[in-house]
Amino acid sequence: MQILDGKIVSQAVKDAIKIKTEAAKSAGKKTPHLAAILVGSNGASETYVASKVKSCEEVGFKSSLIRLADTITEAELITAIEELNADLDVDGILVQLPLPKQISEAKIIGLIHPDKDVDGFHPMSIGKMVQGLPTFIPATPYGILLMLEHYKIDTKGKHAVVIGRSNIVGRPISILLSRNAYPGNCTVTVCHSHTHNLKEICLQADIIVAALGIPGFLTADMVKENAVVVDVGITRVKDDTKKSGFAIKGDVDFANVAPKCSYITPVPGGVGLMTIAALLMNTFNACEQK
Ligand code: GUN
Numbered sequence: 235m236q237i238l239d240g241k242i243v244s245q246a247v248k249d250a251i252k253i254k255t256e257a258a259k260s261a262g263k264k265t266p267h268l269a270a271i272l273v274g275s276n277g278a279s280e281t282y283v284a285s286k287v288k289s290c291e292e293v294g295f296k297s298s299l300i301r302l303a304d305t306i307t308e309a310e311l312i313t314a315i316e317e318l319n320a321d322l323d324v325d326g327i328l329v330q331l332p333l334p335k336q337i338s339e340a341k342i343i344g345l346i347h348p349d350k351d352v353d354g355f356h357p358m359s360i361g362k363m364v365q366g367l368p369t370f371i372p373a374t375p376y377g378i379l380l381m382l383e384h385y386k387i388d389t390k391g392k393h394a395v396v397i398g399r400s401n402i403v404g405r406p407i408s409i410l411l412s413r414n415a416y417p418g419n420c421t422v423t424v425c426h427s428h429t430h431n432l433k434e435i436c437l438q439a440d441i442i443v444a445a446l447g448i449p450g451f452l453t454a455d456m457v458k459e460n461a462v463v464v465d466v467g468i469t470r471v472k473d474d475t476k477k478s479g480f481a482i483k484g485d486v487d488f489a490n491v492a493p494k495c496s497y498i499t500p501v502p503g504g505v506g507l508m509t510i511a512a513l514l515m516n517t518f519n520a521c522e523q524k
Pocket residue numbers: 328329330331332353373374402509
């Protein structure tokens with residue numbers, strides 16, 4: 235069993251971005267600039283956005299954090315996005331999800347200029363991704379691809395089972411893994427809360443992507459010997475032994491599943507770190523394409 239180490243791979247990606255950013259700046263090009271909007275004070279969202287902003291600094295990007303109250307109206311958030319769309323210095327815009335219930339996420343995502351859509355959530359970006367055209371790929375699926383590529387994991391002709399059908403992870407990774415590309419060329423099964431015989435389907439999988447957000451959901455009896463397991467879960471669970479008062483748990487029962495796997499991602503230290511590295515890649519590319 236080999237660990238797919240998000241720390242090592244994300245650092246390699248960030249090092250490469252840092253070198254490219256320094257070279258671009260030396261050549262007189264502008265500094266990539268990511269603007270993040272955080273609405274409200276959801277603890278997990280605070281942590282994610284703080285890591286994204288810190289990672290921008292690490293690779294030499296400029297970043298702006300726009301904090302808005304969770305009582306904000308949809309119209310006010312739209313105005314904030316329009317300002318960032320019009321700001322020539324801003325290359326990438328990300329609106330951290332989830333948003334408060336008075337705001338339509340679909341409407342907000344659809345208003346981000348597609349050239350600045352570094353989260354890859356705009357219908358234009360998703361449409362291009364489905365057609366295999368160059369575009370921004372959502373950060374978590376993109377991070378998973380970078381991880382599979384780094385470890386040269388054979389994906390061609392493999393049966394990949396994706397558990398979860400969210401717009402952010404499950405749906406896009408299922409499309410990407412079925413593309414005629416590397417990593418890709420998988421036969422993909424998408425499973426969700428209405429799937430019958432989930433265990434039997436998982437037992438047929440060469441690759442499992444667990445992206446449903448239920449801690450410890452994927453147990454050893456659902457995984458065949460030598461499978462590749464990618465754990466996308468990052469749920470906070472109460473843990474009084476931790477200073478923060480919580481621990482981060484993945485969707486996989488790691489202790490019992492790992493011994494059966496050829497490769498597995500840990501949580502923390504796996505896919506989460508790759509998401510940030512992929513977001514930086516998208517931001518660098520957004521700047522280059524200007
Ligand atoms: N919330 C959970 N994951 C993500 C992500 O990748 N991007 C944004 N903007 N919000 C999220």
